[in-house]
Amino acid sequence: MPGLLGLPKELLADICSRLCPHCFQPVGFSCHLDKLKPLRRALLLNLMLSCKTMRDVARPFLYHSVAAQGLDTVSLLRTLAQTPELGFNIKEITTETSNPPRGQKLKLDDHSLKFLQGLIKRFSPGARRQSVIVFPRWHCEIKHAFPAILESVQFSLLACLTPNLESMEVSLHRDNELSFLPLGRLHRLEQLTLITQKGELSTSLSSANKIIREAPSLHTINGDGVHLERRLPIHRNVRTLCLKSSYFSRLDFKSIMRTFPKLESFTYNTGPVMDVFIKATPFQVGEALMIRRDTLRHFCGILAYSGFYDTLEAYDSMASLRRMKLESLTIDIESIIPPNSDLQFEYGTLFLDFLPRTIQEFCLYGVLASVYPDLLKLAVEAPTRFPNLHKVDFLRSYLQSEWTVLLEAGFNKANITCSFQQPSFIEKAVDGASR
Numbered sequence: 001m002p003g004l005l006g007l008p009k010e011l012l013a014d015i016c017s018r019l020c021p022h023c024f025q026p027v028g029f030s031c032h033l034d035k036l037k038p039l040r041r042a043l044l045l046n047l048m049l050s051c052k053t054m055r056d057v058a059r060p061f062l063y064h065s066v067a068a069q070g071l072d073t074v075s076l077l078r079t080l081a082q083t084p085e086l087g088f089n090i091k092e093i094t095t096e097t098s099n100p101p102r103g104q105k106l107k108l109d110d111h112s113l114k115f116l117q118g119l120i121k122r123f124s125p126g127a128r129r130q131s132v133i134v135f136p137r138w139h140c141e142i143k144h145a146f147p148a149i150l151e152s153v154q155f156s157l158l159a160c161l162t163p164n165l166e167s168m169e170v171s172l173h174r175d176n177e178l179s180f181l182p183l184g185r186l187h188r189l190e191q192l193t194l195i196t197q198k199g200e201l202s203t204s205l206s207s208a209n210k211i212i213r214e215a216p217s218l219h220t221i222n223g224d225g226v227h228l229e230r231r232l233p234i235h236r237n238v239r240t241l242c243l244k245s246s247y248f249s250r251l252d253f254k255s256i257m258r259t260f261p262k263l264e265s266f267t268y269n270t271g272p273v274m275d276v277f278i279k280a281t282p283f284q285v286g287e288a289l290m291i292r293r294d295t296l297r298h299f300c301g302i303l304a305y306s307g308f309y310d311t312l313e314a315y316d317s318m319a320s321l322r323r324m325k326l327e328s329l330t331i332d333i334e335s336i337i338p339p340n341s342d343l344q345f346e347y348g349t350l351f352l353d354f355l356p357r358t359i360q361e362f363c364l365y366g367v368l369a370s371v372y373p374d375l376l377k378l379a380v381e382a383p384t385r386f387p388n389l390h391k392v393d394f395l396r397s398y399l400q401s402e403w404t405v406l407l408e409a410g411f412n413k414a415n416i417t418c419s420f421q422q423p424s425f426i427e428k429a430v431d432g433a434s435r
Contacts, residue, residue, distance in 0.1 A: 067094040073154050074112050080161040081119065090162040095154065096171040120153060123160045155211065159186050168211070169193040172203045189215040196225030204229035205243075228252040232259045242267040250280040253288035265298040282335035286320035293324050300330035302365055319354070326356050327388075330363040333371070350374045352385055360388045367397040367420075372407075379410030379418075391417045 068076040073095060080087045159165065166188055172195070192211060196203040205221075206229045212218060213233045220240040227247055238260040247270060248256070257263065266289070280288075282303060289296060299321075318335045336354055351374050355362060367375075375394075382389050392411060397404070397420045404420050411418035 066090055066092070068154075068158075069096040073158075074116070077119065077154070077157055077161065078115060080158075081115075084161070087161045088164055090165060092167040092169075093158055093162065093165060094169040094171075095158065116153065116157075119157050119160075123157065159189075159214070164188055167191040167193075169195065170208070170211075171195045172207065186211065186215040186218075188217055190217055191220040191222070192218060193222040194224070194226055203227075206230045206232060209233055228255065231255050234259055234261070236261055238263060240265040244269045246270065248280060250284040250288070253280055253285055254291065257288050257291035260292075262295055263292050264295055266292075266296060267300040269300075269302045281316040282318035283316045283320070285335075286318035289324065290320050296324065297326060298328045299324075299326055300328075300363075301335065302330070302332050303335055322354055322356055324356050325358045327358060328361040328363075329355070329359060331365065333364060333366040333368060337368075337371070351378045352381060355386060357386060358388060359386050361391045361393075362389065363393040363395065365395045367394045367399055369398060369400070369403075372399060372403050375407055376410060379407060379414055379416070382411075382416060383414050389416055393419050393421070395421045397422060 066076060080090075155168075155170065163185075165186060168186075168189060168191070170193065189211075192208065192215065194203065194205060194208050203226050205223055205226045209232060212221070212235055217237060218235060219237055221238060221242070223241075223243045223246055225245045226243060228249075232255070239262060241256065241260060241263060242265075244267070246268065248268070268285075280303075285301065285303065289299060301318075317337065318331070321329065321331075336350065350371065355378075378392075399407070399420070408418050408420075
């Protein structure tokens with residue numbers, strides 16, 4: 001076996017993926033198998049299919065990340081049920097609920113149906129079959145109600161069969177509550193990612209309530225295209241919350257801050273498609289963040305994609321951040337200087353009064369020419385006003401090149417790393433149209 005385990009990992013990865021349809025390679029993983037000559041490749045493929053020793057050793061060795069969608073989920077569940085030792089090796093799962101094409105039905109055969117019923121009875125002692133599997137809203141026979149059956153039990157069954165699961169990515173087509181069987185537990189789950197499928201408006205973060213409740217070790221939650229339909233269960237271990245292309249109201253922000261009492265890092269990005277749903281001003285977002293003033297150390301908020309921001313006044317700015325204990329801050333210029341505000345004419349005090357003294361890294365998104373004097377003063381006074389500041393980034397900068405050179409020199413003199421990123425051609429076109 002030492003010779004087999006000495007093979008390059010990319011070769012084992014390819015062997016593993018061909019032996020098991022559930023295995024997949026992590027993003028960015030490159031395999032050099034395609035560079036082999038046709039004859040050697042053919043010999044290797046035959047070896048993969050015929051060598052039982054290689055199959056038994058290679059598959060458990062790399063069987064840590066699996067992906068399942070639709071009927072593949074049943075296949076994965078059957079594999080795990082037949083070879084329990086593989087379930088102990090799985091650390092990451094990517095799964096997707098099913099959305100059959102219009103006019104088509106995904107059917108479960110009798111064998112698969114009996115298999116699922118057996119698993120449910122195994123992990124749900126005393127549960128009535130009808131209450132677990134039959135969903136009246138589908139108004140059809142149980143063997144034809146594939147989406148309802150599988151979406152309701154797949155996450156729980158996967159959790160029961162993978163006791164060492166650490167990361168789960170769930171892609172949803174609709175706002176269904178992800179239910180759990182009595183013996184479904186996620187004791188070691190540390191990271192949960194909830195993604196809204198393309199073509200859907202938004203998925204409620206609340207649909208993962210039961211997953212959050214059953215994962216005591218959970219410390220990171222990621223959401224893409226989500227909203228908050230109802231309050232999440234309080235979780236005292238979550239440290240990081242990252243929400244992209246999402247939309248929250250003022251009350252939603254406050255609810256989130258109260259739900260995670262130990263939250264240290266919060267990222268919120270509205271995304272360009274959520275214009276009509278933005279209902280929280282920068283001031284209201286800042287007031288909600290104050291609830292976690294003692295724990296929150298990192299905040300990234302890109303809020304101003306919405307046309308709603310064009311109506312904001314000076315009193316809507318996120319002024320409360322100066323009272324927090326943030327170590328890193330990423331924010332858009334509109335949250336500091338609302339479009340209808342005259343603050344951009346009060347040079348020399350804005351950023352010095354806005355940033356918390358504890359700041360170490362500052363990133364400004366959307367740098368306008370009107371704030372150049374204030375940024376220059378920040379470079380000069382940073383060593384005394386913000387002694388811990390060591391890095392500043394300016395994204396989507398509209399400053400002249402001469403001003404950029406002067407600012408870089410000023411920050412470098414203060415031993416602060418400084419970088420600028422110019423807006424893309426598309427961003428310039430969008431900005432020009434909006435003005």
